[in-house]
Amino acid sequence: MAAMVALLIAMLLAMLDNTIVAPALPTIVGDLGGLEHLSWVTTGYILASTAATPIWGKLGDLYGRRRTFLASIALFLVGSALCGMAQNFGELVGFRALQGLGAGGLMVGVLSGVAEIVPPRDRSKYQGVMMAAMPVAMIGGPLVGGFITDNLSWRWAFYVNLPLGVIALAVAWFTLRTLPKGVAGGRVDWWGAALLTTWITALVLLTSWGGGQYAWLSAPIIGLAVLTVAAFAAFVLVERRAASPIMPLSVFRSRNFSLAGALAFLSGFAMFGAVTFLPQFQQFVQGASATNSGLLLMPMMIAAMVVSIAGGTVISRTGRYKTFLVAGAALMAVGLGLFATMDTSTSPLVSGLFMVPLGVGLGCLMQTTTLLAQSSAPLRDVGAATGASTFLRNMGGSIGVSVLGSVYASALTSKLGAAGGDAGGSAQSMTPQALQKLPAAAQHLFASAVTHGVVEVFAVAAIVAACGVAVALLVKQLPLRGFGGGATKVSSSEPEPESGSESGSEPGARVVEVAEEATV
Incomplete structure (x- = not known):
C-alpha cells in the first residue's frame, strides 16, 4: 500500500498538470506575451511526453523500473521549477517540454510498477484506485x-507540483526496492526513437506555423513537410528491421486496431482543444474568473x-x-458544433449545456478505443497495442x-x-484583469474578437x-476476449490472428488474466 501511494501521487502529477495550467493560460499570455505561441504551452508538454x-x-x-521511475520524477520536478521561473514565453515552452519528458516516464513507471508488485488476479481492484486519479x-x-x-x-500553477513530487520521490525511493533491476544485453532502439x-x-511545427507565422508555400513550411515525410519513411524502415522496435508496426495490421487508433x-x-480554448471565452467574454472557468468545465468533465x-x-x-x-x-461532433454557434451574448448556462x-x-x-485496440492485437502484442493507442491519442492532442x-x-x-x-499589442498583452479596466467599447471589441477566434476553433x-x-x-x-469465441489463444506458439480478425477459440478466466497482464 505504501508503494501504491507513490504510484498514485505520480499518476496525479502526470494528469493534473495540463488541467491546472489551462485556466492560467490567459494570464500567462498577458504577462509574458506571445499569443501566437499560446498553444505551445500545452503542445510542447504533450509532444515531449x-x-x-x-x-x-x-x-x-x-x-x-525503480531507477527510471525515480529519474522521471526528478526530471518532472526540475521542469516544473524552471517553468515557474520562466521570464519569457520561449523559456516557458522549452521548460514545459522538459517537464513533458519527465511526465512520459511517470505514466510508464506507474503502469509498470503496478504490473510488478500486484498479482494479475488482484490487479483490477488496484487499477480501480489508480483510475480514481482521473476524475x-x-x-x-x-x-x-x-x-x-x-x-x-x-x-504557482507549476510550483504546486513540487511538494507532491518530493513526497512521491521519497516514498518511491523506500518502497520500490523490490522491483526488478533490469536485464542485461538489451539495446534501446535509439534510431527509431530519434526518427x-x-x-x-x-x-x-508544420501544423502550428502553416498559414499563420509562415505562408503554406513558404520555404520553411515546405522544408518541414519534406522533413516530416522523409523522417516518417525512415522510421517505418527502421522499425521493420529493428530487433526490439520502439513501436512494433505489426499491431497496425488489424483493421479494427487502425480504426481505434484513428478514433x-x-x-x-x-478533448485538448476544448480544455485549452474554452477558458479564453469564459474569462474574456463571459467575465468568469480563473477559478470559475475551472468550475464551468465541470459539466464536460463529469459527463466524460x-x-x-x-x-x-x-x-x-x-x-x-x-x-x-x-x-x-x-455526440462529440454535435457538442463541438454547438460551441461553434456561440456569440458574445452566450451565457455560462448555455455553454455549460x-x-x-x-x-x-x-x-x-x-x-472504448483503448479496449478495442487491446482486443485487436494478439496477446503477446497487447502492451505494444496499448502504447500505440495512447501515442495516437497524445498525437491528436498535440x-x-x-x-x-x-x-x-x-x-x-x-x-x-x-x-x-x-x-499585435492588444492580443499579446491582454489579461482578463486588464480588459476590465478598458472602456466599454474596447472591451466589446476584444470580446468580439475572442468570440470570433473561439467559434472558428470549434467549427x-x-x-x-x-x-x-x-x-x-x-x-x-467482433467478439472481445472472454466472450464466447472471442478469446485469443494463450500459447505463444499458436498462430496469431490474421489482419482484421481478433477472434480465437478458447475463452476462460485464464485468457482474461493473461490478457490483463499483457495489457499492463
Whole structure:
C-alpha cells in the first residue's frame, strides 16, 4: 500500500498538470506575451511526453523500473521549477517540454510498477484506485489552477507540483526496492526513437506555423513537410528491421486496431482543444474568473467520467462496443458544433449545456478505443497495442492544440486588425484583469474578437470530429476476449490472428488474466 501511494501521487502529477495550467493560460499570455505561441504551452508538454513514453518503457526494461521511475520524477520536478521561473514565453515552452519528458516516464513507471508488485488476479481492484486519479485531475485540476491564478501568481500553477513530487520521490525511493533491476544485453532502439521524435516534431511545427507565422508555400513550411515525410519513411524502415522496435508496426495490421487508433487521435484532438480554448471565452467574454472557468468545465468533465465508467461496465457485460464508438463520435461532433454557434451574448448556462454532449461523446470514446485496440492485437502484442493507442491519442492532442491554436491566433488578430485595433499589442498583452479596466467599447471589441477566434476553433474541430463518425461506422463488431469465441489463444506458439480478425477459440478466466497482464 505504501508503494501504491507513490504510484498514485505520480499518476496525479502526470494528469493534473495540463488541467491546472489551462485556466492560467490567459494570464500567462498577458504577462509574458506571445499569443501566437499560446498553444505551445500545452503542445510542447504533450509532444515531449508522447515521444518520451516508449523510450522510458525500454529504459525500464534494461535498467530497472525503480531507477527510471525515480529519474522521471526528478526530471518532472526540475521542469516544473524552471517553468515557474520562466521570464519569457520561449523559456516557458522549452521548460514545459522538459517537464513533458519527465511526465512520459511517470505514466510508464506507474503502469509498470503496478504490473510488478500486484498479482494479475488482484490487479483490477488496484487499477480501480489508480483510475480514481482521473476524475480528481479532471475536476480538481481546473479548480486548483483557477484558484492559484486568482489568489496567487500563475507561477504557482507549476510550483504546486513540487511538494507532491518530493513526497512521491521519497516514498518511491523506500518502497520500490523490490522491483526488478533490469536485464542485461538489451539495446534501446535509439534510431527509431530519434526518427519518431523528428517526424512528430516536424509535423506539429508544420501544423502550428502553416498559414499563420509562415505562408503554406513558404520555404520553411515546405522544408518541414519534406522533413516530416522523409523522417516518417525512415522510421517505418527502421522499425521493420529493428530487433526490439520502439513501436512494433505489426499491431497496425488489424483493421479494427487502425480504426481505434484513428478514433483515439480524434478524441485527443477534441478533448485538448476544448480544455485549452474554452477558458479564453469564459474569462474574456463571459467575465468568469480563473477559478470559475475551472468550475464551468465541470459539466464536460463529469459527463466524460460517468459515461466512461458506465460504458466500460456495459461493454464488459455484453461485449458490444461499436454502438459506443458511433454514438461517441456523433455526440462529440454535435457538442463541438454547438460551441461553434456561440456569440458574445452566450451565457455560462448555455455553454455549460453545450459541454454535456461533448463530455458524453468523449466518455464513450476514451475507454472504448483503448479496449478495442487491446482486443485487436494478439496477446503477446497487447502492451505494444496499448502504447500505440495512447501515442495516437497524445498525437491528436498535440496536433489538435497546435492547429487550433494557429486558427485562434489568426482569427483573433485579423478581427482586431479589421476593426482598427492594435492587433499585435492588444492580443499579446491582454489579461482578463486588464480588459476590465478598458472602456466599454474596447472591451466589446476584444470580446468580439475572442468570440470570433473561439467559434472558428470549434467549427474546425467539429468538422474533424464528424470524420470520426465515418471511421466508427467502419469498425467491425467482433467478439472481445472472454466472450464466447472471442478469446485469443494463450500459447505463444499458436498462430496469431490474421489482419482484421481478433477472434480465437478458447475463452476462460485464464485468457482474461493473461490478457490483463499483457495489457499492463
